[in-house]
Amino acid sequence: MIRRLWRHAETEPAQPAAGDTADQAARDTDGQRYARRLIAAELETAEDAFTTRWENEADLPGSIDALKRWHAWRTALACLEQAETPGVTFHVDGVVLADCYTAVCTAPDTETLTYLTGLTIEPTVRTLNRCLRVDHIEQSRGGAAADPDDSFAVLQELDATGRRLMAYCHNHPGRGAAATAPSSTDRRCQHRLEAAGYDVIGIIMTRDGYVRCFSNDLDFTVNLHGNHVQEIRPHLFRLDEPVRTGSLGHAA
Structure with a gap:
């Protein structure tokens, strides 16, 4: 899932030839940075939505839905960080x-x-x-x-x-x-x-x-x-x- 997310803004490259590992690593790094920006933006949107709905006491279902979205994106960020971490x-x-x-x-x-x-x-x-x-x-x-x-x-x-x-x-x-x-x-x-x-x-x-x-x-x-x-x-x-x-x- 994370690998597909890294590629969200890229065209899937062909299999690298010998000697292209540095270029592949650079593409992965760019993809990781993009994924982080995407997740950070979604986290901020979900947090704002939760805050707005929570302040509106009549919209408890909306608050719960926003909180679930925030948690899902927080989990995605944790998975991305884990994928970036070496053994x-x-x-x-x-x-x-x-x-x-x-x-x-x-x-x-x-x-x-x-x-x-x-x-x-x-x-x-x-x-x-x-x-x-x-x-x-x-x-x-x-x-x-x-x-x-x-x-x-x-x-x-x-x-x-x-x-x-x-x-x-x-x-x-x-x-x-x-x-x-x-x-x-x-x-x-x-x-x-x-x-x-x-x-x-x-x-x-x-x-x-x-x-x-x-x-x-x-x-x-x-x-x-x-x-x-x-x-x-x-x-x-x-x-x-x-x-x-x-x-x-x-x-x-």
Whole structure:
């Protein structure tokens, strides 16, 4: 969709010959600038329409319609910004994965959610080095829901310290790598976050130590640091038994 939007004011070029990549990049950049101007204009129009209709208390349906249009264009802008962003590299400390495992896998038949934060070294280079526990309003074998008030407090704390939410982690019942596959609920949650402009990743763990990092559209890589965490393939890892049994303490 975004690629078609970039081309809105252009004639679709033929396939570039060798050596034309610089010209293609320039055309893409021009298209991106045009798309930004278009979206900014539509956002402004939708915001003005909402303000006008909101002030007219009798036009509640018009206000709702204008607000929906504003949200749609805001989502388009978030998608454009995500499309322009190169892949993100997450440097993950083995200690934080051990902490997450302790937080979410203590009750193997009940899903538990936790948040993660870290440092932004560069726009596309980040660390995950802190696990943030959060209260729940619902927990079962089939899912978990964080308490909105506690989630807001956690996000406020991050904002106050100049950090932000970078990932979220929960467990799946079952064992083996296949049990870490994102469910349709996980995919919908990730879609809402990405559509709102949050370039975060999801992490799913199992009781026997399998760990999967995932996203829907965000291009990312994970670099592990520390011992006792083995990479099986990109985005899939396993915690060694000493980490799972707690016999290492925090020396993961």
